[in-house]
Amino acid sequence: MSVRNATLCSPRPSAATLGETMIVETTLDLAAIPINHVAIKVDRFGFSANNITYQALGEHPHFRYFDFHTAPTSELAKTHGLIPVWGFGTVVASKHPKITIGERVYGYFAPTRYLVVPVSPSDVNKHAFYVPRPNLPPNRRPYNQIQRCATDPTYSAVTDAENLTMLYRPLFWTSYWCEDWLYSTGCYTPSDNSKVSILISSASSKTAFCLAYLIQKRIGNGELKNTKVVGLTSTRNAKFTENLGLYDEVHEYDTFRSDGAFQMQSERQWIYIDVAGNGLLNKEIQRHFASSSNGRVVKNVSLGVTNLQPTSSANDSMKWSHNAFDPTAPALAPSDARWPKTENFFMPEWLSVRKHQLPVSEIFQRQLNAWGSLMKDCINWVELQPVLGAKQVHDAYTRLAKEGLGPDKGLIWSLWEEGVAASINGKL
Ligand SMILES: NC(=O)c1ccc[n+]([C@@H]2O[C@H](COP(=O)([O-])OP(=O)(O)OC[C@H]3O[C@@H](n4cnc5c(N)ncnc54)[C@H](OP(=O)(O)O)[C@@H]3O)[C@@H](O)[C@H]2O)c1
Structure with missing residues (x-):
């Protein structure tokens, strides 16, 4: 099944002249994704100064944030990168034996409608699966993890709980x-x-x-x-x-x-x-x-x-x-x-230092307790501000790049128009 994809692409600092951040449309054949790959429909993602830092450090030799996802065409990849974003999505195509279509997932995605990623055949458990990135240092593993919501004790399918998660979890x-x-x-x-x-x-x-x-x-x-x-x-x-x-x-x-x-x-x-x-x-x-x-x-x-x-x-x-x-x-x-x-x-x-000092179960329990408290305490700190649609996200990004970020809004962006996400999901 062929679908139209839309992706927010940002200029590489190393490109001779800094171009514009733009929406690039491509066609993607979901049936033709390679073996041990999945296609994720990225529903929504959070956006804050953190993402601007990812962009500014996109080609920094230590951080290399543009090496997590590549621009949709090889020509474009020479001049543009994708700003990583933390978001929720649904698996809409899978050529991996242990990952099923329809799974709700959370991870380090790209600002796009559909994201195709490889999944290591063996690096899958009931909580998460991992994108192999042998080109990056091993301690980047938290970025390679795609969490399976069905087994995440902190997950709630309520839209605002997902929104708060996208906004606060990485920070x-x-x-x-x-x-x-x-x-x-x-x-x-x-x-x-x-x-x-x-x-x-x-x-x-x-x-x-x-x-x-x-x-x-x-x-x-x-x-x-x-x-x-x-x-x-x-x-x-x-x-x-x-x-x-x-x-x-x-x-x-x-x-x-x-x-x-x-x-x-x-x-x-x-x-x-x-x-x-x-x-x-x-x-x-x-x-x-x-x-x-x-x-x-x-x-x-x-x-x-x-x-x-x-x-x-x-x-x-x-x-x-x-x-x-x-x-x-x-x-x-x-x-x-x-x-x-x-x-x-x-x-x-x-x-990665703490994982050698503390039992995994203790880290897990500490995080569970801390997250539970945060979700109760954070409700009134910022006002959630959703922006839906590729053009609208592009406009919001341009405004933000020009005027900076106010602290009182929690930006939740989606390249999908309102209502489209559900119907596409239903068809697959
Ligand atoms: N080390 C790590 O592992 C790690 C992990 C996550 C995040 N971070 C970093 O933490 C920082 C905060 O991220 P966040 O997402 O929490 O930020 P945020 O909530 O989006 O914060 C926005 C704040 O940034 C300042 N700001 C925004 N635009 C600015 C501009 N154009 N010029 C100057 N200041 C501006 C303002 O604060 P003031 O007016 O108060 O200055 C503004 O209220 C980022 O640099 C991020 O990369 C680091």
């Missing part, structure tokens, strides 16, 4: 494992018993405020004492960030150095978690802590780069190249003695 697990990394490596508990503040930039982003939420949970459970969570954000997002109620203090990029409440906290040790990745801001923060009367930064973690734009050059993205868990990564020399070297946190790498 929340980063926040969750980053918090686990800070806690389990003793960062919160200085030997001199001084008070600890965790300073988080781009505090209005979901990754940042989920981290604040998780630290507050630990404080609430009595596991942490004398700990404060402090958010740094832009003026336009300050109200939103304060209203979340997840930070003990919120300060603005433009005024934090003159904001009396941020000064004179010499008794505190600070952990800086940088989600913005803004070099100028980081210089200002460094300048602030150059004075010992403002406290001492003991850990300096790079968690994100919300400041990367869809049009960021390969050169911009190369700045984000140091890796805390890569022993071969060269150390950054601290530019002054009061500023610790930057450590990059990359969730798949820390999780």
Whole structure:
């Protein structure tokens, strides 16, 4: 059966001239997919600054986000890549003996209507199947996993539960494992018993405020004492960030150095978690802590780069190249003695460390508990904003690339027009 496919394709930073992000239509014969491949109808996917980072780091030699899915034609693949997206879909064709048509699945898909992927013949279990990507490092396995909803204890078929899952799952697990990394490596508990503040930039982003939420949970459970969570954000997002109620203090990029409440906290040790990745801001923060009367930064973690734009050059993205868990990564020399070297946190790498330290059943149970709490607590944090249809998604993307992202909307996109998804499903 031949179907029309539509795919959002983005220019490669390495292409001689940066073209436009565009919708490309192709024809796909579902009956002709190769052996050990499945075709997934990608119903909906979440979109946030995280996806813009995937795009900006698409050709970065460490991250290689454009190597997960390829553009629909080999000619186009020379100039364009596909931004990975986390979404839900349904298997609509299968040439794999253990995967059946009609299965609901969640995974690291592409912004397309139909996605054809290979599935390793042996790497299938009742919870998930895996896309073999021998070209990528083995610790990228979480990205290769396609989860089978029927056996996922956290899955709910309610549309909004799927929407919240697409939006939060990739970000929340980063926040969750980053918090686990800070806690389990003793960062919160200085030997001199001084008070600890965790300073988080781009505090209005979901990754940042989920981290604040998780630290507050630990404080609430009595596991942490004398700990404060402090958010740094832009003026336009300050109200939103304060209203979340997840930070003990919120300060603005433009005024934090003159904001009396941020000064004179010499008794505190600070952990800086940088989600913005803004070099100028980081210089200002460094300048602030150059004075010992403002406290001492003991850990300096790079968690994100919300400041990367869809049009960021390969050169911009190369700045984000140091890796805390890569022993071969060269150390950054601290530019002054009061500023610790930057450590990059990359969730798949820390999780692969934890898988050697904790039984899988414990990891599974911890995640189940954390996810259950999040789904109850997150309902009012952002308003879900669905965009349906290829042209509409293209327009929404263009707007977002031009105007940036507001924190109060949770973007849920689909290249399918409303109603079409169900009828196509029915026919197959
Ligand atoms: N290390 C990892 O393993 C990992 C995993 C997941 C996500 N991340 C990273 O975490 C970051 C946050 O992702 P998210 O999806 O949580 O973000 P999000 O919820 O979409 O956050 C949007 C926020 O980004 C900032 N922002 C947006 N557009 C901007 C622009 N054009 N210029 C400057 N700032 C802009 C604003 O925050 P402010 O006004 O508060 O600055 C805005 O509120 C991303 O860089 C993502 O790649 C890292």
